[in-house]
Amino acid sequence: MKFAAFFRNLNLGHGNAPSRSGLEGFFARAGAAEAASFQTNGTVAFTANGTRSARQILRGVQNVLLQEHGFDEPVFLRGMPGLRSLLARDPFAGRDKGPPVYDFYVTFLHDDAQVPPDPPNSNARGDVQVLLYTGHEFLSVSHEHGKTMGSPNVFAERLFGLPATTRTWGTLCRLVERHG
Numbered sequence: 001m002k003f004a005a006f007f008r009n010l011n012l013g014h015g016n017a018p019s020r021s022g023l024e025g026f027f028a029r030a031g032a033a034e035a036a037s038f039q040t041n042g043t044v045a046f047t048a049n050g051t052r053s054a055r056q057i058l059r060g061v062q063n064v065l066l067q068e069h070g071f072d073e074p075v076f077l078r079g080m081p082g083l084r085s086l087l088a089r090d091p092f093a094g095r096d097k098g099p100p101v102y103d104f105y106v107t108f109l110h111d112d113a114q115v116p117p118d119p120p121n122s123n124a125r126g127d128v129q130v131l132l133y134t135g136h137e138f139l140s141v142s143h144e145h146g147k148t149m150g151s152p153n154v155f156a157e158r159l160f161g162l163p164a165t166t167r168t169w170g171t172l173c174r175l176v177e178r179h180g
Contacts, residue, residue: 002080008165010042030060045179076108080180091131102149104169110162
């Protein structure tokens with residue numbers, strides 16, 4: 001079965017991050033049948049025998065990242081079928097990307113995050129607008145605010161008090177197109 005791993009704060013080629021081939025090798029060492037790092041933002045498509053196996057592989061990769069690179073950040077696991085379903089719900093269809101819209105995003109929430117029955121649809125500054133909560137992710141629009149843009153990740157981490165990670169909608173679309 002195909003999965004995607006979304007690492008928080010892992011940018012290949014920066015700081016103590018591994019190389020692309022190094023990261024893919026960590027997945028192979030941990031038992032992934034296939035692994036392909038996608039872009040440089042800590043996104044990896046990989047194959048495992050099921051969800052339990054995928055979680056075990058990720059624990060192995062996290063251990064190697066910690067031991068060999070001092071990298072200690074969470075990773076968010078999603079199955080490709082779920083990502084395809086998420087794409088089918090596209091709340092961005094028909095929306096123009098251009099000022100004041102900076103970009104469209106999907107934010108992956110921590111497994112322990114509990115989305116309240118009536119969650120907020122924007123941050124206090126109004127530069128992050130959530131269009132859809134799924135329970136495991138939220139899809140949002142980031143607006144330009146002066147010379148800065150809204151951060152869906154900061155909003156999620158403040159809202160839930162847990163780590164999260166965010167990718168552009170375009171990244172998710174390309175990932176699923178290539179590996180889904």
